[in-house]
Amino acid sequence: MSLDHSAVHEKKRVALFSVMAAVFLTGSKLLIGLLTGSLGILSEALHSCLDLVAAIITYFSVRISDKPADSDHHFGHGKVENLSALMETFLLLITSVWIIHEAAHRLMTGNVKIEVTVWSYIVVISSIAVDFSRSRALMKAAKIHNSQALEADAIHFSTDIWSSSVVLLGLVCSNFGFYYADPVAALFVALIVIYVCFILGKKAVDVLLDGAPADYVEVVEKIAENVRGLTSVHDIKARMAGADVFLEVCVHLNPSSTLEEAHRISHEFEKLIHEKISRCRVHIHQEPEECIPDPEKTEGLL
Amino acid sequence: MNRSFLTRYIWLSIAAALTTIILKTGAWYMTGSVGLLSDALESIINLLAALMAMAMLRIAILPPDKNHEFGHGKAEYFSSFVEGLLIMFAAACIAYTAVERFLNPQPLEKLGIGLFVSVIATIINFIVAGILLSAGKKYRSITLEADSHHLMTDVWTSVAVIGGVGAVGLTGWLKLDSIVAFAVAMNILRTAYKIIRRSVEGLMDASLSPQEQETIESVLSGYRKQGIQFHALLTRQGASRRFVSVHVLVPGNFSVHDAHHIAENIEKDIRNALRDTVVFTHIEPVEDEISLDDIPLDR
Numbered sequence: 248m249s250l251d252h253s254a255v256h257e258k259k260r261v262a263l264f265s266v267m268a269a270v271f272l273t274g275s276k277l278l279i280g281l282l283t284g285s286l287g288i289l290s291e292a293l294h295s296c297l298d299l300v301a302a303i304i305t306y307f308s309v310r311i312s313d314k315p316a317d318s319d320h321h322f323g324h325g326k327v328e329n330l331s332a333l334m335e336t337f338l339l340l341i342t343s344v345w346i347i348h349e350a351a352h353r354l355m356t357g358n359v360k361i362e363v364t365v366w367s368y369i370v371v372i373s374s375i376a377v378d379f380s381r382s383r384a385l386m387k388a389a390k391i392h393n394s395q396a397l398e399a400d401a402i403h404f405s406t407d408i409w410s411s412s413v414v415l416l417g418l419v420c421s422n423f424g425f426y427y428a429d430p431v432a433a434l435f436v437a438l439i440v441i442y443v444c445f446i447l448g449k450k451a452v453d454v455l456l457d458g459a460p461a462d463y464v465e466v467v468e469k470i471a472e473n474v475r476g477l478t479s480v481h482d483i484k485a486r487m488a489g490a491d492v493f494l495e496v497c498v499h500l501n502p503s504s505t506l507e508e509a510h511r512i513s514h515e516f517e518k519l520i521h522e523k524i525s526r527c528r529v530h531i532h533q534e535p536e537e538c539i540p541d542p543e544k545t546e547g548l549l
Numbered sequence: 550m551n552r553s554f555l556t557r558y559i560w561l562s563i564a565a566a567l568t569t570i571i572l573k574t575g576a577w578y579m580t581g582s583v584g585l586l587s588d589a590l591e592s593i594i595n596l597l598a599a600l601m602a603m604a605m606l607r608i609a610i611l612p613p614d615k616n617h618e619f620g621h622g623k624a625e626y627f628s629s630f631v632e633g634l635l636i637m638f639a640a641a642c643i644a645y646t647a648v649e650r651f652l653n654p655q656p657l658e659k660l661g662i663g664l665f666v667s668v669i670a671t672i673i674n675f676i677v678a679g680i681l682l683s684a685g686k687k688y689r690s691i692t693l694e695a696d697s698h699h700l701m702t703d704v705w706t707s708v709a710v711i712g713g714v715g716a717v718g719l720t721g722w723l724k725l726d727s728i729v730a731f732a733v734a735m736n737i738l739r740t741a742y743k744i745i746r747r748s749v750e751g752l753m754d755a756s757l758s759p760q761e762q763e764t765i766e767s768v769l770s771g772y773r774k775q776g777i778q779f780h781a782l783l784t785r786q787g788a789s790r791r792f793v794s795v796h797v798l799v800p801g802n803f804s805v806h807d808a809h810h811i812a813e814n815i816e817k818d819i820r821n822a823l824r825d826t827v828v829f830t831h832i833e834p835v836e837d838e839i840s841l842d843d844i845p846l847d848r
Contacts (some may be wrong), residue, residue: 303812318749318756319755319756320753320754320755320756321754321756321782321783321784321785322754322756322783322785323752323754326752326754327753329752330749330752330753331792335619352833426809427660452627453616455623455626455627455752456621456623457617457618457619457620457623458616458617459615459616459617459618484618484619485618486618486619488754495794498805500805501805501806502804502806502809503801503804503805503806504804504805505804505805505834506800506801506802506804506805506808506832506833507801507802507836507837508833508835509805509808509832510801510803510832510833510834510837513831524607528765530794530829530831531831532812532830532831533805533808533809533831533832534805534809535804535805535806535809537807543588
């Protein structure tokens with residue numbers, strides 16, 4: 248197994264840093280909230296606590312996802328990344344429902360005044376700074392390693408930037424006496440978060456349902472054109488698990504050629520696919536060219 | 550196999566949930582007991598769960614398409630996962646109430662007509678749960694199994710209430726009621742854990758059970774006697790479908806035509822031994838030493 252160990256290490260490191268950032272934010276908000284008795288900051292602490300849960304889930308999923316295949320999981324553990332992204336979606340949905348509830352409560356009771364102290368500014372600005380740096384680092388690592396768990400965590404941290412900005416806006420407006428700006432802006436943020444949830448959740452569900460990644464079929468067909476001895480390819484099936492791609496291809500060969508020849512052609516085809524698609528596992532089923540598809544073969548899938 | 554008839558079982562579950570809601574609301578209307586009203590509200594969760602199971606089953610039975618080349622069967626795991634969470638939530642609620650009552654014992658409320666309604670609703674739920682469970686096992690549908698366990702949660706809750714009242718009546722010890730309820734909650738929690746675990750494992754591409762793998766192995770060993778070798782056997786469970794792929798090693802001087810013929814026979818035999826299995830073979834010459842290399846997942 249020649250998996251890049253430094254890659255695994257880096258994914259873990261980025262995820263662990265996010266856990267620590269979330270611990271720091273939760274702890275400091277809780278402490279300041281208790282010291283100043285500000286309900287606003289205490290509720291921010293509760294929100295950060297949710298982020299902490301999300302970061303912990305991400306950390307564990309990154310740890311599990313690169314474990315090699317074992318007797319209980321012949322196809323590896325990559326799907327745990329997609330499961331973790333789905334969990335993040337749920338946590339984000341809870342957050343947005345909570346924001347809507349808070350905002351609606353304030354608007355309806357007319358109790359829109361919020362207390363503003365120096366501490367409120369310090370907490371909000373520092374959490375925006377931390378969230379910004381974490382979401383950048385996570386997104387970068389997610390792109391490099393094609394990790395959906397890290398991507399979901401990055402998105403989670405970046406939605407926090409939005410909600411903290413709303414809090415900041417609310418604080419500034421309150422200073423000038425515009426008390427209604429805060430809950431209205433919060434409602435908008437909640438809607439944005441729900442939209443993000445939809446996109447994130449759809450992506451996770453697609454992979455968990457063994458959805459086909461969009462363009463691999465064409466890529467494989469194109470590669471097949473350049474392999475000598477392959478008369479045609481069909482039934483290309485692709486699915487993903489975390490960053491791994493699984494491909495099944497049926498190839499047609501000259502029926503009278505020997506198996507040694509067929510094997511050589513298949514291996515060449517496989518090698519070319521590996522060059523184009525990283526972290527992929529190819530399974531080739533060879534058939535003689537004149538073969539009429541057996542109707543029973545697809546029975547299992549119909 | 551066309552599995553669209555499986556939705557009929559979910560209709561049964563929906564009917565049971567509606568009947569229970571009507572019964573309990575009616576009883577509340579007659580007695581004014583708040584307990585019955587909250588019971589009726591709980592049954593609404595059953596209705597929502599059944600509707601979700603229906604939606605997921607409808608997706609699961611769709612044929613494979615361009616975006617889902619391996620079919621949609623895994624949608625079943627989503628509904629069983631959520632049902633597992635709902636069952637876990639119910640267990641937590643019961644345990645919470647039990648602990649609260651243990652700390653501050655309260656005299657039991659008179660059940661009267663409430664008891665009568667609960668017994669009827671329990672019987673309905675018990676029967677429907679039994680039908681769903683046997684259908685779920687027979688047609689290998691985790692959605693139906695999970696919905697059955699969800700209905701059984703209600704049955705167990707009612708058994709706890711009635712059993713608790715009975716136990717208190719016999720012994721006169723008020724706290725016994727909450728102890729019984731707590732024990733029931735723990736049992737429900739165990740069910741929830743099993744369902745959630747199975748759903749997560751399914752979504753994680755868990756391999757087939759050792760027994761199923763043994764069945765495949767016995768088919769292959771028949772061919773081994775003819776000098777054909779195998780390696781790289783990979784299996785996974787996709788809700789009601791089983792996916793199997795294997796490399797077949799035959800003499801290198803065989804023609805593609807003959808080797809393919811053997812491979813097709815092996816596929817057919819595995820399909821006959823394990824129904825709803827999708828088999829995929831790769832043929833290789835036995836003489837070539839690179840044939841035997843198991844390809845690692847990541848390279």
